[in-house]
Amino acid sequence: MKILVVGAGAVGGYFGAHLARAGLNVDFLVRPARAESLRERGLVVRDVDGRSHAVPVSALTADQLEAGYDLILVTVKSYGFDAALKDLTPAVGPRTVVLPFLNGMRHIDLLVDRFGAERVYGGVAMVMTRLGAEGEIVEIGTMGELIFGPVGESPVLALEDVRAALDTGTYQATAVTDIRQQLWNKWVFLATLGACTCLMRAPIGRVNSAPGGQEFTSGMFEEAIAVATASGFPPDQEARERANALVATTTAATTTSLYWDLTHGNPVEAEHVIGDLVARGRELGVPTPLFSLAYTHLCVYEAGRD
Template sequence: MKILVVGAGAVGGYFGARLVQAGRDVDFLVRPARAELLRRKGMVLRGVDGGVETVPVTPVTADRLGADYDLVVLAVKSYGFDAALKDAAPAVGPDTVVLPFLNGMRHVDALVERFGADRVYGGVAMVMTRLGAEGEIVEVGRMGRLIYGPLSEHPVVAPSDVHAALDTGSYAASLTGSVRQELWNKWVFLAALGACTCLMRAPIGPINSAPGGQEFTSGMFAEAIAVATAAGYPPGQDALDRADAFVADTTATTTTSMYWDLTQGNPVEADQIIGDLVARGRELGVPTPLFSLAYTSLSAYSAARA
């Protein structure tokens, strides 16, 4: 199977490098400057234990793409989705499936509208990595898992073939028949934790330790769960228990990538993670006052940054 990974950042770079190490046929669609860096230095992975791996990879730029890929993996920040889709579209032929590992749900709707459900999979990536100052992938915690599955009963590439390509043994890989539920499960947690930590400018433990903190965190989770439930994807009991554990934890240093980007002065995925949840809640008649406040705060940050 020939694979195109769109993006070589903290997610695409990490999982793409693991695919290369496992002998998969992988190209990386990147910008010209990133392509030159990867040609010279390879994909550099810095482990949580300080170890360094250098993986030779094949970068390509948008002007050199052809529709000869079986699997196109989209692994970019949500605010870069439109540009990435435009660049990657020439690689998507009639027998190609697109597998996005982005946050939220908006991108899934856009891909299905563009390519049809039979050429789109859904995907959830869980990894604790960041892009370093010199373009290296920095692992900041031990976590690596992919969950994926088709959105159609008759995808143009069989689920077993996609799973065989992605299951390298170097991270957990799971094929699911209910990928939309998995996407909503992640969105609920990511949105609630992101909204909490970004609005309060603190990890979840100190928030819960503050006066009114646990009520605030509980309220944020309750809003996210209510939207998911109204949309037809209520989190299961395991997910609800996990939410309760986060609300009760007064010592955890847990944050999110959105919090990291905010504190570093970077662009944030406010529209896709927070704003879209608020919009869907409005459409479904679910009040989201806490999420609305978080979205206003993040939107103000983005406007000031611009």
């Protein structure tokens, strides 16, 4: 199977390196400077014990891309998705499946509109990595799992074939038939945790330990659940309990990549993770005053960056 990984950052670089080391036919679609670095140094992964491994990889830029891929993994940040979609389109053939690992649902809607549901999968990436100063992938925890499945009833590439390609045995590869529900489950959790920690500029445990903190975080969580429910994808009891265990903690120093980017002066996924949830709530008549406040907060931050 011929695989294209769009992006070589914390998610794409980590899982793409595993695929390359497993001997799969993998290309990386990246910007020119990143392509030059990958060709010279390889894709460097530093594990939780501090050991670094350089994996030789094939790096392409958009002008070098041709059709013929079976599977395209999209791993860019949401604010880079529109540009990535334009770049990857020439690689999509009649039997190609596009599998994005982004948060939220906006990207799924855009891909289905562009390529049709039969050529789109949905994916959830569970990994604890960051992109280092020299472009290396840095593990900050041992979590590694890909959850994926088709969004349409008749995918051009069978689920078992995708699972076989992605299951390297070095991380967990989970094939599901309810990927839209899985995407909503993660979105509800991630948006809540991200909005709470960004708005309060603190890890979730510190937020919940402050006066009114638990009322605030539970209110945010219920808003997200209400939007998901009105959209037809209410989190099941297990997903709610798992998410609430962390959202309500008073001890964990847990944050999100949204918080990390905000506190380090980076661009943030405000529109995709928070803004789209607010917009869907508005369309469905679901009030989201706390999420609306968090979205305004992030937009003010982005305006200051500009």
